[in-house]
Amino acid sequence: MLMNALIVGFVVAFAKFIDWWGSTQLSRPIFIVAVLGILLGHPTEGIILGAQLELIFLGNISMGGVMPSDITLGSIFGAAFAMILGSNLESAIALAVPISMLGTLLYSLMKMVITSLVPRFEKHIRDRNYKSFNRLWHLQFWGFELTYFLLGFLVIIAGTDAVNALIQAIPDWVQKSMTVASTILPAIGLALLLKMLWQKSLAPYYFLGFGLGAFFFYQKATTVTKGVVTAQPTNILSLVQIAFIGFIIAALVVMAELKNSKKKNEHIPTNSTSMDDESEDFFND
Amino acid sequence: MTDTNKEMMKLNKDERKIVSKMFWRNQFLMFCTSYTKQQGITYGWLMAPFFQKIYGKDTDAFYDALSRELDFFNTAPAMNGFIASLDVSMQEENKALTDRGEFFDVTSITALKTALMGPLAGIGYAIYLSVLRVIATGIALSLSQQGNILGPILFLLVVNVPNMLIRWFTTVLGYKAGGQFISEAMRSGTFAAITKGCAVLGLIMTGAMTAQFVTxxxxxxxxxxxxxxxxxxxxxxxxxxxxxxxxxxxxxxxxxxxxxxxxxxxxxxxxxxxxxxxxxxx
Structure with a gap:
């Protein structure tokens, strides 16, 4: 158990590091849960669990300093308990969703602590003390990492028995409502992304994307199985396919915009001179 | 046109040193964001060694420059290489001009930073969260579902090969282009056109994700x-x-x-x- 706790603690701290270092996206469950599985000695299980948790949390996005739900923490703990206790995916989800919400609250708390340190940073610079400034930065960096390591370590070492009992006792409606919550949660992340990108004049593109994602079925005209040609409707357009269409539309917009601004830049000086000429002519007449 | 562009992106030995240092230091931008300054403090922290080199250790000019950088700052971290290295090149210009006894308006640095952080955040988040990550997940997911180790490995590569290339070249571009060039690009509308294109792509993908991820x-x-x-x-x-x-x-x-x-x-x-x-x- 000690080994497991150390591993989970390490993975949580590592995930928190890689989440912010270099915007690598490697704190997503598809990667980090696979790493966790490999370290805990359940590689195949870890990769599959990672994929399934990723599927649930696909639309959950954290952006800038805003973390609508800490899916990294939720996925790691959910998957860790599922693998250590040998329970099923449903219980991993039932744990991951509420933990990801508690994780957000914890993160807000840590951010408050960091905010309270801001005046100290400013004071060090005012006092012309770069050394202390630098030291304080490293201190908060390591404090942050250590907190998450200890969180992972302590939760596994102290909580495994309790969580096991909890999983046994989780009533059906809680498990159901956690699944429902996990399917609605992406809306928050997407709403935040929308808020970032929203301009009234560009709003139709959002609905275009929605239409592409929701309505487009296409007939695969010719699939030959055992000498019989069948036409099977395939599922909706994949996001990779939509990205392809999106690139084309974005390229058209950029080219039109460039042409427009070029015209404007050429026209402004010539226009004003011709106006002057005209008015002069007018007055000369 | 393309030749001059290539020429512009070339780095000599000193420049390469600065750019690669910025490339590595900028990876830390997102750490320890606060409610009041967001990335402001860490932005100052990552700039400090460059200022030390430009203005000298513990000089008044160093602390003046650093205290100007601690304001509110928030952008997509992947795009910040551009802003931060542009900042360094303008600080170098400032130092060179002031040494010659000429005047350099340092508020123009802060102004450019503030003008760039919003649009670049839009570009960065549109590309990273709604395109790069989504494509990588789309490629890796079915492999991962079968328990194949290639799934997570492909995810890592599909996101991070473009990620690191974007980070490197935006850092080079910011450093080499200089303030004049950027102000010109912003005035002529090139920058606005690219920003708009990325917003369009981001919105289309956000719409598609709304349809497919929110159940x-x-x-x-x-x-x-x-x-x-x-x-x-x-x-x-x-x-x-x-x-x-x-x-x-x-x-x-x-x-x-x-x-x-x-x-x-x-x-x-x-x-x-x-x-x-x-x-x-x-």
């Missing part, structure tokens, strides 16, 4: 006389994905007005419990 199905059924009334099939016949779209737009309107994601989170949590208990969803 909200009602299981509500009512027995009427001799037929069953299934609410979801009625909604589907109006428009598939109507409820997810409605929920996302409601949350968007709320966040736009109040900007309280934690409350929105708790609301969603409670809503799903209530709907499940009422047997409307689940």
């Amino acid at each position: 909200f199905k009602t299981t509500f059924e009512a027995k009427l006389a001799n037929s069953t009334f299934n609410l979801q099939s009625v909604i589907d016949s109006i428009m598939p994905g109507l409820l997810p779209l409605a929920i996302t737009l409601i949350l968007f309107a709320y966040l736009k007005k109040y900007n309280r994601p934690v409350r929105a989170l708790i609301a969603v949590f409670l809503l799903s419990i209530i709907l499940t208990l009422l047997k409307i969803a689940g």
Whole structure:
């Protein structure tokens, strides 16, 4: 158990590091849960669990300093308990969703602590003390990492028995409502992304994307199985396919915009001179 | 045109040293963001060694420059290499001009930083969160579902090969282009056109993700006389994905007005419990 706790603690701290270092996206469950599985000695299980948790949390996005739900923490703990206790995916989800919400609250708390340190940073610079400034930065960096390591370590070492009992006792409606919550949660992340990108004049593109994602079925005209040609409707357009269409539309917009601004830049000086000429002519007449 | 562009991106030995140092230091931008300054403090922290080199250790000019950099700052970290290395090149210009006794308006640095951080955040988040990550997940997911180790490895590569290339070349570009060039690009509309294109792409992908990632199905059924009334099939016949779209737009309107994601989170949590208990969803 000690080994497991150390591993989970390490993975949580590592995930928190890689989440912010270099915007690598490697704190997503598809990667980090696979790493966790490999370290805990359940590689195949870890990769599959990672994929399934990723599927649930696909639309959950954290952006800038805003973390609508800490899916990294939720996925790691959910998957860790599922693998250590040998329970099923449903219980991993039932744990991951509420933990990801508690994780957000914890993160807000840590951010408050960091905010309270801001005046100290400013004071060090005012006092012309770069050394202390630098030291304080490293201190908060390591404090942050250590907190998450200890969180992972302590939760596994102290909580495994309790969580096991909890999983046994989780009533059906809680498990159901956690699944429902996990399917609605992406809306928050997407709403935040929308808020970032929203301009009234560009709003139709959002609905275009929605239409592409929701309505487009296409007939695969010719699939030959055992000498019989069948036409099977395939599922909706994949996001990779939509990205392809999106690139084309974005390229058209950029080219039109460039042409427009070029015209404007050429026209402004010539226009004003011709106006002057005209008015002069007018007055000369 | 392309030749001059290539020429512009070339680095000599000293420049390469500065750019690669910025490349590595900039990876840390997102650490320890605060409510009041967001990335401001860490931005100052990552600039400090460059200022030390330009202005000299513990000089007044060094502390002046550093204290100007601690203001509120927030952008997509992947795009910050551009801003930060542009900042360094302008500080170098400042130092060179002041040494010659000429005047350099240092407020122009802060002004350019502030002008760039918003649009670059839009570009960065549009590319990273709605395109790069989504494509990588799309490629890796089915492999991972079979328990194949290639899944996570492909995910790592598909995101991070472009990620590191973008980070490197934006850093080079920011350093080599200089303030004059950027101001010109902003004035002529080139920059605005690219920003708009990225916003369009981001919005299309956000719409598509709303349709495919937000699932909200009602299981509500009512027995009427001799037929069953299934609410979801009625909604589907109006428009598939109507409820997810409605929920996302409601949350968007709320966040736009109040900007309280934690409350929105708790609301969603409670809503799903209530709907499940009422047997409307689940």
